[in-house]
């Protein structure tokens with residue numbers, strides 16, 4: 470069902486998205502009540518420790534969940550139109566064409582015996598209206614747009630450095646000129662200099678093409694460099710979301726505070742880094758109230774019995790019973 474579209478309608482509207490372990494209704498969802506809006510050209514970072522549901526939330530937007538997981542409820546609107554209700558064939562006109570995904574570690578997943586150019590051409594030809602000759606030209610343009618000489622299209626993956634493979638992977642995601650691009654840990658496994666080149670590239674693409682971007686990263690500095698907004702995820706739920714300077718500069722939620730205190734900064738003595746004790750709960754571990762309570766030094770009785778909802782406080786959404794006191 471479509472809604473009335475106005476100039477203010479966000480490009481991407483996600484509401485109540487909930488993903489469960491398949492067939493296990495009694496254990497906590499892997500992604501719980503995930504809700505956000507993104508306008509055209511906006512960039513959002515997903516941060517949080519490993520296992521907090523960042524990848525699963527993003528894959529659910531593409532309807533690419535693994536066999537052990539199921540979408541239990543929620544809505545995803547693109548340009549005002551619901552896309553979760555579409556049949557698989559109709560959804561094929563959305564996936565890759567309007568929303569593209571750079572998978573974690575994908576730069577190492579190029580087929581080693583096919584040239585980079587041929588693999589990008591294949592991705593361009595997902596759009597059936599483009600013939601191969603045109604796709605070849607477009608492949609060269611795409612490579613140039615990510616900072617690779619178009620003549621290198623004939624190279625095999627092993628002839629590219631890690632940074633170049635990641636650029637080529639981003640070019641591949643741009644193949645069909647999507648509105649939204651999701652990049653899952655795009656700089657993990659790259660050295661620091663190359664990381665910052667990839668982040669600059671993502672920034673430039675976002676501005677030049679008006680792309681809406683979602684960047685998943687456990688690296689808060691990378692999110693601060695590339696994103697307008699950030700959503701901090703813990704145990705499958707967004708616990709804090711708002712403008713990146715506000716959330717990372719003046720974190721409100723105890724988990725965001727702990728994450729920022731645990732993040733290495735170039736201007737800081739590494740001895741000042743405070744690791745967060747313990748680990749996030751697995752979906753099958755029993756829990757009550759706030760999932761962060763066992764690790765939270767501010768926890769009170771209410772925290773162990775009632776789950777805090779996301780509430781808007783001073784321009785930032787925070788899910789913590791004590792946000793005003795803290």
Ligand SMILES: Nc1ncnc2c1ncn2[C@@H]1O[C@H](COP(=O)(O)OP(=O)(O)O)[C@@H](O)[C@H]1O
Pocket residue numbers: 490499517518519520521522523524525526534535536537538751752
């Ligand atoms: N295909 C799957 N089947 C079962 N459990 C999964 C599957 N994918 C992820 N999970 C579980 O969902 C939780 C969230 O995982 P994930 O989304 O990969 O987190 P993150 O990206 O934040 O590290 C983890 O507990 C993980 O073990």
Ligand code: SF4
Pocket residue numbers: 722723724759760761762763765766767768769772777788789790791792
């Ligand atoms: S609700 Fe309670 S336990 Fe959860 S983060 Fe806030 S203070 Fe800590």
Ligand SMILES: [Mg+2]
Pocket residue numbers: 523524525573653
């Ligand atoms: Mg992940």
